[in-house]
Amino acid sequence: MSIVLPAPGVVTARPGGPEYWESLTEATRALETPLGAISLQALAFNADSMAQRAAGTRIRVASKSIRVRSVIDAVLARPGFGGVLAYTLPEALWLAESVNDVVVGYPSVDRDALRALATSAELASRVTIMVDSIEHLDLVDAVLPPSRRETVRVCLELDASWNSRLLGHIGTWRSPVHSVDDARALAETIAARPGFALVGMMAYEGQIAGLVNAPANALRGIAVRWIQGRSAAELAERRARAVQAVRQVAELEFVNGGGTGSLESTSAESSVTEIAAGSGLFGPHLFDHYRHFSPAPAAAFALSVVRRPDAGKATLLGGGWVASGPAASDRLPLPVWPEGLRMIPREMAGEVQTPLTGAAAARLRTGDRVWLRHTKAGELSEHLNGFAIVDGRAVVGEAPTYRGEGKAFL
Structure with a gap:
């Protein structure tokens, strides 16, 4: 699909918080998990923020951090961006x-x-x-x-x-x-x-x-x-x-x-x-820990609760989408919605299941979904055939990833 982002300067407030995650949940309710979603408003906010921070210096889009051709094309169409670093x-x-x-x-x-x-x-x-x-x-x-x-x-x-x-x-x-x-x-x-x-x-x-x-x-x-x-x-x-x-x-x-x-x-x-x-365009959770900028979580993924081991735990199907780099807990996906979820130290994120605990876990039921953010940006695209493109509270299309187009370059 062809992605059309809000015009530069239209999205002035950083998308995020409970209302943001509730809107993603509502928009994608009819879609099966695992699913990835990209918010047009958050993506536009991040692109504008990066262009402002670059202060007139052209930004060449690093494709490794995206791996979705239609997103790359949409960003290249904005002021301040030009060319690709493959x-x-x-x-x-x-x-x-x-x-x-x-x-x-x-x-x-x-x-x-x-x-x-x-x-x-x-x-x-x-x-x-x-x-x-x-x-x-x-x-x-x-x-x-x-x-x-x-x-x-x-x-x-x-x-x-x-x-x-x-x-x-x-x-x-x-x-x-x-x-x-x-x-x-x-x-x-x-x-x-x-x-x-x-x-x-x-x-x-x-x-x-x-x-x-x-x-x-x-x-x-x-x-x-x-x-x-x-x-x-x-x-x-x-x-x-x-x-x-x-x-x-x-x-x-x-x-x-x-x-x-x-x-x-x-x-x-x-x-x-x-x-x-x-x-910075997708805003993975690694980028929550910089002092001088704060990107919106433009790309995220949702997994479903498939079992309840006990009253205080909820287990997701899948979740072991671990990022590259030094092996440590900060390479793991971060559960972000509902708030109040955390992984269990002796199991963490697994290939077939990820048990969660915390206050929100007791309220989850089989079939509910949990939103997570990947540590890094483009690596999330390697786990999905495509992203649901969300405009406000509605899905307006699906953008295939490299994987969805049958490409696995590395």
Whole structure:
């Protein structure tokens, strides 16, 4: 289906609270569980909030955090958004059938996909691959030499982690290109290689964008904010010098950085031309723990109560939709409606069942439904064939996920 969001600025109050969950329940009452729902009002609120936080810097939609084509299309139609950051090359080629600006966020060693890219003038003009080493260039040449392929657009990834003298490596382990000299050297190599065009740079500051800075532990929050402040200052200076050095080698079309959690700090850097973000659109419960923004829970899922082990417990069918990352309780779905539900420590969320306790559990009956929120955004789409699209208190259509369209990219 084609999704039409409320116009920018129409939804000014953050959707949420009891009335919000009651409206989702009423709207989807005739649908069987498990079901996922996306609120148009909450999605529009989140998109507008992200655009305001980016302060005029374009947001490239991170498809990994959505995995619903119609949602991606709807967001791209709004002011402040443009282009897609895909997570695999096969996904990028698929999206490029209708999107003319797709950057692959991670290097690809998929030879079939590289061959498809390199033999299509249209795809080669729309898709940019990620590289951080000479080996990535060699692999493309091994698939098809420059004389037998289209020119391949490439983006150089700069490592955005912070090497603290006190704490060591802070951030994600991604690109080996860390220093200004590293970036310049790789840029010169790319520029000298036939069959490649260096068109962009990227640096993802996961330790700022993806690390919650207002956790339940107040002392941890103080430490995280201290780390983020110093890391942001170090990166801004190093990224500016690296971009300047690479621009002396190649005429860059874009410099990408940041994420949902760093829209303010990344957009403040004059060397950055766009920010990749997507999780803030769905607003999973991981994002409840940031100080400087609070997205609405635009995407959620509902499961049914199928048994009552005793008077104080209600058991859901399914529920073990655990998010990626360090194995811990914060990777589990969060029961949010009815209020007053919690998982049982010795069982938690299971593949086939999730028992719940708490004050609300005693009031639940077999057949009732419980709303939950996933820890992360796009991973929820891997469990569903589609989302019910809710406008107020009515379902206005269903949007298929990648899975629902028969696609499982990773």
